[in-house]
Amino acid sequence: MNARSGILIVLSAFVITGCAPRGGISPEQRADADHTLDLARSYENTGDLRRATDVYTSIAQTYPRSDAGAEAAYKAGLLLVNPHNPVRDDVIALTWFRTALGRSIPPDDRGHAEIFIAQLEHLEELRQDLYIHGRLNDSLRNVVRQQVLTIASYHRRTEQLEQQFFAADVELKKLKDVDLQIARSRRRR
Helix, strand or coil, rough: CHHHHHHHHHHHHHHHHHHHHHHCCCCCHHHHHHHHHHHHHHHHCCCCCCHHHHHHHHHHHHHHCCCCCHHHHHHEEEEEEHCCCCCCHHHHHHHHHHHHCCCCCCCHHHHHHHHHHHHHHHHHHHHHHHHHHHHHHHHHHHHHHHHHHHCCCCCHHHHHHHHHHHHHHHHHHHHHHHHHHHHHHHHHC
């Protein structure tokens, strides 16, 4: 290989990288992404959060290396934590916020995404604690139920024993009366 070939290779590399579309997408794709992003914003502005969420996630998946894809990932996360969104899902929102952090989003959005991630992770921990406490509560209820049944069984047995004791006491008194009558009749003779 001579110097001329080396220069041609270097120039070709500059031409290719210089002409490569910004963000890894062509101008037509960028226009389509921007148009679709405008559509998602209009759905969001009119309160159709389900459609806006679907369109933002579609953009984020279709154009992951573009500015529109980065914005869409962040917006999808925001909409998925919105309590008014019928497709609200904290787990999926967490995924989109993490995805947005891996892309080029503005510093303010990055800060908000980090806060949302921390809050959603904390919320998930609380849900897990709640689930564990619920299971423990169910387990304790079962123990209480079993103890109530055991106590009821002991109570019935105690009542039976009291009845037997009362019957034995009555029989003992009768025997005592009979014994006294026999002893009196022996004294009279």
